[in-house]
Amino acid sequence: MHAIALNSPAPLDANPLQWREVDTPSPGIGQLLIKVAACGVCRSNLHMVEGDWVDGGVPAISPIIPGHEVTGTVAALGDAVEGFAVGDRVGVQPLWWTCEECEYCTSGREQLCHRRKITGEHVNGGYAEYMLSNAAHTYHVPESLDLSEAAPLFCPGITAYGAVQKLDLGPGATVAVFGLGGVGHMAVQFAGLAGADVIAVGRSADHLRVAREVGATRVVDATAEDPGEVLAESVDAAITFAPSDAVTEQALKALAWGGTLVAGVPVSVSGFPFNKAQTIKASILGNRTQMNEVLALAAQGKVRSIVDRFSLPNAPEVLGRLAAGKLRSRAVLENRTE
The missing domain is CATH 3.90.180.10 (Medium-chain alcohol dehydrogenases, catalytic domain)
Known part of the structure; x- marks a missing residue:
């Protein structure tokens, strides 16, 4: 062969x-x-x-x-x-x-x-x-x-599904997916199936178009605006598939008090705001x-x-x-x- x-x-x-x-x-x-x-x-x-x-x-x-x-x-x-x-x-x-x-x-x-x-x-x-x-x-x-x-x-399919399954999502919940490549575009779909409003965050115009195509409620172009600022403390959950400390920081800024971050990639966290009672979970x-x-x-x-x-x-x-x-x-x- x-x-x-x-x-x-x-x-x-x-x-x-x-x-x-x-x-x-x-x-x-x-x-x-x-x-x-x-x-x-x-x-x-x-x-x-x-x-x-x-x-x-x-x-x-x-x-x-x-x-x-x-x-x-x-x-x-x-x-x-x-x-x-x-x-x-x-x-x-x-x-x-x-x-x-x-x-x-x-x-x-x-x-x-x-x-x-x-x-x-x-x-x-x-x-x-x-x-x-x-x-x-x-x-x-x-x-x-x-x-x-x-x-x-x-x-991508099983990775995204496993990450979404770590969240308690349903109608009325808002989840932001950071990193919209092969895994991210699947996570957008699984989160949508759970009934959540899904915000897709990425840097590639192609990735953002695909996210819209598969059902993202909203997209945020990270090359045009800071997702952490525009989504500040507004999402119930965030999922990260971009192996970047800057992206992790943005996702935590976007997360509401009491919210959950699921990381599908390695993360480094400093100055974690314990008073917000947020949770970080890893998923593989x-x-x-x-x-x-x-x-x-x-x-x-x-x-x-x-x-x-x-x-x-x-x-x-x-x-x-x-x-x-x-x-x-x-x-x-x-x-x-x-």
């Missing part, structure tokens, strides 16, 4: 990614071989490729095939696999494997498993014509969903039940991902567009070479 392989992390302009022929893997016990249809392109892919996470042991193997939001069809079954058949439409998210034994795995919080393996970071991922998946963390994709449009449901992905809920909502037409499609060999160029902020929403690599 052919795949995009990373031999050694390096800046994109050093061309660390290669489109080349590699051995097609064979599924082991409890595994599936998936013929990839599409793989979303995540900023975390860029961090790994450029070596930002080397000190944390990522990538865990070398060479490695990136990509962790994948859809395709089952091409072969390993031993002891139940519930899947060759030809099934399936998807894989960042959680490739968890231990199923720890306190997190046994309490519906498997995304916190300390032994977890991440697709495309600890094992080969979806920037390839075929990939292996762990059947216990593989999902059936409803027939009504386009496989390319479904791919981002497996990272979601559990398997929530992943299936995301797929069901998408199948019902209640949420959708906005994607720009590219062919798989163009992954380096697409990552460059992501780094430059030149993507409308979520880029998806399709398993085609034309």
Whole structure:
């Protein structure tokens, strides 16, 4: 098969990614071989490729095939696999494997498993014509969903859903979403489904247009005005997907007394105003039940991902567009070479 392989992390302009022929893997016990249809392109892919996470042991193997939001069809079954058949439409998210034994795995919080393996970071991922998946963390994709449009449901979708689920939203509530890329435009939709008025805050004209398209009640252009000032103490909840201390500060300024900030990215906080009785929560992905809920909502037409499609060999160029902020929403690599 052919795949995009990373031999050694390096800046994109050093061309660390290669489109080349590699051995097609064979599924082991409890595994599936998936013929990839599409793989979303995540900023975390860029961090790994450029070596930002080397000190944390990522990538865990070398060479490695990136990509962790994948859809395709089952091409072969390993031993002891139940519930899947060759030809099934399936998807894989960042959680490739968890231990199923720890306190997190046994309490519906498997995304916190300390032994977890991440697709495309600890094992080969979806920037390839075929990939292996762990059947216990593989999902059936409803027939009504386009496989390319479904791919981002497996990272932006579950990430946004998990963040919104940490809030008590309903009619009359106001939530501001800071950072409107692949994850943010999904959070706008999930918050809207909960009945909240959703304010979308971003810097990209394309991102703001997409936010309006998917139902934002109001948009705030952070290049034209300070969101913290214009929204001061007016929102019941804020969700941040922009890894910027300045954005965190703006979100806290926008938050009403007693409000909740959910951070989907690292944050640094100084001078936290304890007298306002505000709450900060962190959120990462979601559990398997929530992943299936995301797929069901998408199948019902209640949420959708906005994607720009590219062919798989163009992954380096697409990552460059992501780094430059030149993507409308979520880029998806399709398993085609034309």
